[in-house]
Amino acid sequence: MDTIKRIWGLMKPYKKHMIGGLILQTVVIVATLIKPYITKFIVDDVIEGGLYDMLIPFCIMIIGLTLLTGGCNFLRSVLYERMSQSAMWDLRTGLYAHLQEMPYEFYDKHRVGEIMSRMTGDIDGVRHLIAFGLIHVYEQGLRFVGAFIFMMTMSWEITLLVLSLTPVIAIMAWLFNKKVRPLFREVREQNATLNTITQENLAGMHVVKAYAQEPFEEERFNKENQKLADMHLKVSWLWSSFVPFMDVLASLCTPIALLGGLLLTIHGNLDIGTMVGITGYIWMLVDPMRQLPNIINMVTNAVTSAEKLFYYVDFGASIKEPENAKTPVEFKGHVVFDHVNFSYGHQPVLKDICLEAKPGETIAVMGATGSGKSTLVTLLGRFYDIQSGSIKIDGIDVRQHALKPLRRQIGYVMQETFLFSDTIADNIRYGNPGGDMERVERSAKVAQATEFIDHMPQGYETVVGERGLGLSGGQKQRTAIARAVMIDPAILILDDSTSAVDMETEYLIQQELKEVLKDRTTFIIAHRISSVKNADQILVLDNGEIAERGTHKELMEKGGIYYQMVMDQMSSAVKVEKEVQ
Amino acid sequence: MARVIRQLDDEALEKPFNKQQFVRLLRYMKPYKKQVGFSLVLMLIAMACGLANPFLMSRAIGELRVQATENMPWILGGMVALAIIGALCTRYRIRWMDSAGRRALATLREDLFHHIQGMSFSFFDTRSAGKLLVRVINDVNSLNDLFTNGIVNVLIDCMTIVLLVIIMLLVNWQLTLIGMCILPLLLFILFKVKRIMRLRWQKVRVKNSTMNGYLHESLTGMRVTEAFVREDENADTFRAVNSDIRTSWMKAVTINNLFWPMLDLTGNIGTVLVYIFGVEFIKADPDFLANLLLIIWYLGRFWQPLNTLSNFYNSLLSATASMERIFEIMDTESDIQDKEGAEVLPPIEGRVTFENVTSLMTGKRRCSKTSPLILRPATPSLWWAPPAPVRPPS
Numbered sequence: 001m002d003t004i005k006r007i008w009g010l011m012k013p014y015k016k017h018m019i020g021g022l023i024l025q026t027v028v029i030v031a032t033l034i035k036p037y038i039t040k041f042i043v044d045d046v047i048e049g050g051l052y053d054m055l056i057p058f059c060i061m062i063i064g065l066t067l068l069t070g071g072c073n074f075l076r077s078v079l080y081e082r083m084s085q086s087a088m089w090d091l092r093t094g095l096y097a098h099l100q101e102m103p104y105e106f107y108d109k110h111r112v113g114e115i116m117s118r119m120t121g122d123i124d125g126v127r128h129l130i131a132f133g134l135i136h137v138y139e140q141g142l143r144f145v146g147a148f149i150f151m152m153t154m155s156w157e158i159t160l161l162v163l164s165l166t167p168v169i170a171i172m173a174w175l176f177n178k179k180v181r182p183l184f185r186e187v188r189e190q191n192a193t194l195n196t197i198t199q200e201n202l203a204g205m206h207v208v209k210a211y212a213q214e215p216f217e218e219e220r221f222n223k224e225n226q227k228l229a230d231m232h233l234k235v236s237w238l239w240s241s242f243v244p245f246m247d248v249l250a251s252l253c254t255p256i257a258l259l260g261g262l263l264l265t266i267h268g269n270l271d272i273g274t275m276v277g278i279t280g281y282i283w284m285l286v287d288p289m290r291q292l293p294n295i296i297n298m299v300t301n302a303v304t305s306a307e308k309l310f311y312y313v314d315f316g317a318s319i320k321e322p323e324n325a326k327t328p329v330e331f332k333g334h335v336v337f338d339h340v341n342f343s344y345g346h347q348p349v350l351k352d353i354c355l356e357a358k359p360g361e362t363i364a365v366m367g368a369t370g371s372g373k374s375t376l377v378t379l380l381g382r383f384y385d386i387q388s389g390s391i392k393i394d395g396i397d398v399r400q401h402a403l404k405p406l407r408r409q410i411g412y413v414m415q416e417t418f419l420f421s422d423t424i425a426d427n428i429r430y431g432n433p434g435g436d437m438e439r440v441e442r443s444a445k446v447a448q449a450t451e452f453i454d455h456m457p458q459g460y461e462t463v464v465g466e467r468g469l470g471l472s473g474g475q476k477q478r479t480a481i482a483r484a485v486m487i488d489p490a491i492l493i494l495d496d497s498t499s500a501v502d503m504e505t506e507y508l509i510q511q512e513l514k515e516v517l518k519d520r521t522t523f524i525i526a527h528r529i530s531s532v533k534n535a536d537q538i539l540v541l542d543n544g545e546i547a548e549r550g551t552h553k554e555l556m557e558k559g560g561i562y563y564q565m566v567m568d569q570m571s572s573a574v575k576v577e578k579e580v581q
Numbered sequence: 582m583a584r585v586i587r588q589l590d591d592e593a594l595e596k597p598f599n600k601q602q603f604v605r606l607l608r609y610m611k612p613y614k615k616q617v618g619f620s621l622v623l624m625l626i627a628m629a630c631g632l633a634n635p636f637l638m639s640r641a642i643g644e645l646r647v648q649a650t651e652n653m654p655w656i657l658g659g660m661v662a663l664a665i666i667g668a669l670c671t672r673y674r675i676r677w678m679d680s681a682g683r684r685a686l687a688t689l690r691e692d693l694f695h696h697i698q699g700m701s702f703s704f705f706d707t708r709s710a711g712k713l714l715v716r717v718i719n720d721v722n723s724l725n726d727l728f729t730n731g732i733v734n735v736l737i738d739c740m741t742i743v744l745l746v747i748i749m750l751l752v753n754w755q756l757t758l759i760g761m762c763i764l765p766l767l768l769f770i771l772f773k774v775k776r777i778m779r780l781r782w783q784k785v786r787v788k789n790s791t792m793n794g795y796l797h798e799s800l801t802g803m804r805v806t807e808a809f810v811r812e813d814e815n816a817d818t819f820r821a822v823n824s825d826i827r828t829s830w831m832k833a834v835t836i837n838n839l840f841w842p843m844l845d846l847t848g849n850i851g852t853v854l855v856y857i858f859g860v861e862f863i864k865a866d867p868d869f870l871a872n873l874l875l876i877i878w879y880l881g882r883f884w885q886p887l888n889t890l891s892n893f894y895n896s897l898l899s900a901t902a903s904m905e906r907i908f909e910i911m912d913t914e915s916d917i918q919d920k921e922g923a924e925v926l927p928p929i930e931g932r933v934t935f936e937n938v939t940s941l942m943t944g945k946r947r948c949s950k951t952s953p954l955i956l957r958p959a960t961p962s963l964w965w966a967p968p969a970p971v972r973p974p975s
C-alpha cells in the first residue's frame with residue numbers, strides 16, 4: 001500500500017494529464033457503447049422498417065463517432081505516454097543523481113549488473129503501470145458496466161446468458177497466467193545462464209585455447225542451449241493448450257447469444273436489429289475477463305519493481321557534509337593522521353595509524369598485499385568514514401570539509417585503472433572538463449604518454465576504453481596519471497600506478513612530476529624499491545599497522561622488513577641477469 | 582554543459598532481403614519438412630474454420646429474421662464445432678511449428694558456437710567478446726520469429742486474402758467492389774505508416790541502448806567519477822540522454838497510436854459504403870440483410886492478414902541483418918588449421934625454442950637469428966625487461 005502511494009507520488013506532478021486522460025477515456029467509452037446501438041437502428045428502422053431517409057444521417061453518425069473515438073483515444077494515449085515518460089525521466093535521472101552521491105560502500109555491496117537491472121527493467125515496470133495501470137482498469141471496468149447496461153436494455157435474457165460464460169473465461173485466463181509465469185521466469189533464467197556461459201567462454205578464449213578445452217566448452221554450451229530450446233517448447237506447449245481454447249470460449253459467446261435469440265424468437269419478441277446490436281457488445285463483456293489476470297500481473301510486478309527502486313532511494317548517503325562545511329580557498333596539502341582506526345566491516349584494516357605529511361613532501365607506503373595501503377589513501381578523500389581518530393587536511397578534519405572541494409584537491413591514480421569509452425583527450429580531462437588542449441598535452445607529457453598517443457590512429461581523439469581501442473596496462477596507467485595531473489591537485493596519490501610501466505619510463509615520470517608538482521604532497525604506493533627510494537618518508541605497513549618508518553637510508557640501517565625487501569629484490573634481479581646471459 | 586555521447590555501436594539494424602542467405606537459413610529447417618508441411622495443412626483448416634464462422638452467423642441472422650427455426654440448431658452446432666476444430670488445429674500447429682523452429686535455431690546456434698571455438702587468436706583480437714556474444718545470443722534469437730511464424734504465416738495469409746475475395750465476390754460482387762474502395766487506404770496505412778512507425782521505434786531502441794551503455798559505464802567507473810568530482814557533468818549528460826529517449830519515444834508513440842484509429846476509420850468508411858449501396862439491394866429483396874452483414878463482417882477481416890504480411894516484411898529486413906552477421910562469422914575460416922597428416926603431440930618436456938619468429942602483430946621485433954631464445958623447463962621466464970639491479974647501499 002505504501003509502495004502504491006509512492007508510485008502515486010510519481011504521477012502527482014502530472015495530475016492534469018491524468019485527469020484529462022480520464023475524461024477523454026470516458027468520451028471514448030460512451031461513443032463505443034453507442035455504436036452498436038446505431039447498428040441496431042440501421043437494421044431495425046432503416047432496413048426492416050423502410051425508413052431509408054434515415055440511413056445517411058445514421059452513417060454520418062457512425063463516421064462522426066469513429067472520428068470522435070479515434071481522436072479522443074489518440075489524445076488520451078499521447079497524454080498518458082507523456083505522463084509516464086516524464087515520470088520515468090524524473091525517476092531515472094533522480095536515481096542517477098542519487099547513485100552518484102552513494103558512498104563507495106554502496107558499490108562494494110551492489111554489483112553493476114544488479115543496479116543496471118533496477119535502472120532499466122524495474123523502472124520500465126513502473127512506467128508500464130503509470131502508462132496503463134490506472135487507465136486500463138478504468139477503461140475495462142467502465143466498458144464492462146456500460147456494455148452490461150446497454151445489453152440489458154436490449155434484451156436482459158440474452159445478456160444474462162452471455163454473462164454466465166464470462167467467469168469461465170476469467171478462471172481460465174487466471175489459470176493460464178498462474179502456470180505460464182514460472183515458465184517465463186525459467187526461460188529468462190536459462191537465457192541468462194546461456195549468456196553467462198558464452199560470455200565466460202569468449203572472454204576467456206585465450207585460456208580455453210591454451211588448455212585445449214574446446215570440446216568440453218562445446219559440450220557444456222550445447223547442453224544449456226538444448227535446455228533453452230526445451231524450455232521454450234514447454235512454454236509453447238502450455239500456450240497451445242490454453243490460448244486457442246480461451247478463444248473458443250470467447251467465440252462461443254456468439255452462438256450462445258444466438259441461441260438465446262432463437263428461444264426468444266420462438267416466443268415471438270425479438271427484433272432482428274437487437275440481435276445484430278448485441279453481437280457488437282459481446283466482446284466488451286468478454287475482453288475485461290481475459291485482461292483481468294494481465295492487469296493484476298502488471299500491478300504486482302510493478303509493485304515489486306518499485307519496492308526495489310525505493311530501497312535505492314532510501315539508501316541514504318552515509319557520508320554527508322556538515323551544515324557549515326569549511327572550504328579553504330587554497331589547499332596546501334598538509335596531511336595528518338591521528339590515531340586512525342578503520343574497518344570495512346568488523347575486521348580491523350587500519351590500526352592506530354599516525355603520520356604527518358608536510359606540503360611538498362613525498363610519502364611512500366610499502367607493505368604486503370592486503371596490508372591496507374590502498375585503504376589508507378582512500379581515506380584521504382573521505383570515501384569511507386573512519387571509526388576513531390582523525391584525519392586532518394590543512395588542519396581541518398576531513399569530516400568538516402565540504403566534500404567536493406576536498407576531493408577536487410586530491411589527484412587519485414587508483415590501483416585498478418579505469419578509463420571511459422571516450423577519446424584519450426576527454427579521458428585526461430575527466431576531472432577538468434573545461435581544460436584546454438594545451439593543458440591536456442602538458443599533462444600527457446608529464447605522464448610520458450605523448451609517445452604512444454602520437455602513434456594512435458587519431459592521436460588524442462582516439463576512442464579508448466571498453467568500447468574503443470584497447471590499451472596496454474602501462475598505457476592505461478600513464479593515461480590515468482595524466483588524468484590526475486590534469487586537475488593540478490594539492491595532494492597526488494599514486495596507488496601502484498606504475499606497476500606496468502618499465503623502470504626507465506617510471507623514472508622519467510617521477511622526474512617530471514617533481515617538476516610540475518613541486519610543492520604538492522605526494523603519496524606513492526609501490527613495490528619496487530626504485531620507486532620509493534627517494535621519498536621523504538617511507539612507511540612500511542604490516543597487517544594494518546605501521547611497522548617501520550623513515551627514509552631509505554634510515555630503514556636500510558635498521559635492517560628490518562624494508563631491508564629484507566631490498567635484499568630480496570636485488571637477489572632476484574641478479575638471478576635474472578645471470579639467467580639471461 | 583551536456584556533452585554528446587559517442588555512438589560506438591553502429592551496427593546495421595536492417596538489410597535488404599538476401600535470397601541466397603535466406604535459402605541457406607532454410608536449410609536448417611530441412612530436417613523438419615514433414616512437421617512444417619503438416620502445420621501448413623492444419624493452418625489451412627483453421628483458416629477455413631475462421632472464415633466459415635461469419636458465414637454461419639449471417640445465415641443464423643437470416644433465419645432469425647424470418648422466424649425460421651428448423652435450421653438453427655445445425656447452424657449453431659456448426660459454429661461451435663468449427664470453433665473447436667479451429668482451436669485444435671491451432672494447438673497442434675503451434676506445437677509442431679514451434680518445435681521445428683526452436684530446434685532449427687538450436688542447431689544453428691550450436692554450429693555457430695562450434696565454429697567460433699575453432700577460430701585462432703587473431704580472430705578474437707579483431708572482434709570484441711561483447712560483439713560475439715550478441716551474435717551467439719541475440720542475433721540467433723531474432724531469427725526465431727522468422728522460423729516459427731513468419732514463413733508459414735505468409736503462405737496462409739496470402740491464401741486467406743484470395744479466399745476472402747472469392748467468397749465475397751460470390752456473395753455479391755457489386756458490394757464487394759464497393760467495399761474494396763478502402764483497400765488503397767488500408768494498404769497505405771499498413772505498409773507506409775507501419776514503415777515509418779518501425780523506423781521510429783528503431784530510433785528509440787538506439788537511444789535506449791546508448792543510455793544503457795552510458796549508465797553501465799558510469800556505474801562501473803563510479804569510483805573514478807566520485808574521486809574526480811565529475812558528478813554534475815555526468816548528471817547533465819544523463820539527463821540529456823534520457824530526454825533524447827523521451828523525445829524519440831513520443832515521436833514513435835504518436836504515430837503508433839494513430840495507427841489504430843486510422844485503421845478503425847478505414848473499416849468504418851467501408852461499412853458505411855456497404856450500407857448505403859446495400860440498401861438498394863434490400864429494397865429489392867428484404868432477405869438480402871444476411872448477405873449485407875456477411876460482406877461487412879468479411880470486410881472487417883481484411884486488415885488482419887495484410888497486417889501480418891506487413892509485419893513479416895519488416896521482420897524480414899531485420900532478420901536479414903542478423904543473418905548476415907551470423908554467416909559472416911561462419912564464413913570466416915580459421916587461419917590456424919591442422920596440417921594434413923598432423924601428428925598427435927607426444928608428452929612434452931617443456932623446452933620451447935623461438936627461432937626466426939616474426940610476430941604479425943608488430944612485424945619488426947624478432948629474435949636474433951644467431952641466438953634463438955631458448956626456454957628450459959622449470960625455469961621461470963620473464964617476458965619483460967629485467968629491472969635494473971639496485972646497488973646495495975655502501
Ligand SMILES: Nc1ncnc2c1ncn2[C@@H]1O[C@H](COP(=O)(O)OP(=O)(O)O)[C@@H](O)[C@H]1O
Binds near residue numbers: 108344367368375
Ligand atoms: N571495499 C572493501 N570492502 C571490504 N574489505 C575490503 C575492501 N577493500 C579492501 N578490503 C580489505 O581490506 C584489507 C586491506 O586492503 P587494501 O587496502 O586494498 O590492501 P593493499 O592495498 O595493501 O593491498 C584487505 O584484507 C582487503 O581484503
Ligand SMILES: [Mg+2]
Binds near residue numbers: 370374375496
Ligand atoms: Mg592496494
